[in-house]
Amino acid sequence: MIPRVFGYWRTQLVLALALMLVGFGFVMQLRSFERLTERLESESEADLVEIIDGLNGDIDEIRGELSAERLKLMEYRNSNMDGQTMLTQATQEIADLARFVGETEGIGQGITIEIENEESLLVGLDIRQIVEELRASGAWAISVNGRRLAHSSSLWRRSGTLYLDGQPLTPKLKIEALGPSELLFQTITLPRGIRDKLETLKGVLVTVREQPSLRLKPVKGKVGKALAQPVDPTIKQ
């Protein structure tokens, strides 16, 4: 039998420990929100515009993908495909998705873009525009300085240095893209296109080459796909 006085202190101690955990967790939670707010507050107006622009782009893209998936669902419902055909198609889509998010190695024709950026004038938006142009022209795998881009990749510029997925990029950039090489080449070298735009910047020189065969390594580590959707098969050329 525990004496009553001892029991009283024991109860108090248990409650104190529980409240200590609550207090500790409360501060952790407050801190996590503060960090997010501070990070956004420290951004310049231009960076914030870029972030919002990126988010709007993501929303549009997700809406587009959602519509495409709905259409596909309707097609499945209305089609007379048997289970095996649907399974084969689904397996192919999963393979395409794995390749598109950088989970598997990519081999094929494509282009390389070498960018001299001696004055470190390039910003994240410039690289993003190149990547968007490449993707819109059918590039199904892209890497920057040997680092494969995944759906969750992000670019950041801090003190004149560009960071890709948290890793700094050297001033001399090499972008490799797999896809229809001729079309990709034309997209980048289009008069008054992205190459001409970048070369107006001091010290920036863009060299684009078609490559009959390129090999891009997969993304290092695990690729999260919680929000990913299967790619549109027409993207692959």
Next chain:
Amino acid sequence: MLPLVGLLIGIALGLIFRVPVPAWMARYLGIALLAALDSALGGLRANLEDRFEEKIFIGGFFVNTSFAALIVYIGDNLGIELYLAAVVAFGVRVFQNLALIRRYLFGEQEPL
């Protein structure tokens, strides 16, 4: 008095040790905290009522906290805002417990 000291120590530890919480975890931690607060206040109330049972309290504290976070996770994966259920359930209980603790401490009359 000791529970209050424990709370202050917890806050102080949180301020001293900057434990990073990933953004994705903040949602789960928020609900888990609400559940933990509910359990702690329930324990305080039970203590004032001389009905405190250590095993029930400790069990409830950890089970409620874990289950609250789990409900949010399940809700996120099912596309249902299940966390609202946890917020309402724990929120109501927090206020009920607070009201009772106040009555016990200040000897207020409970309305019938």
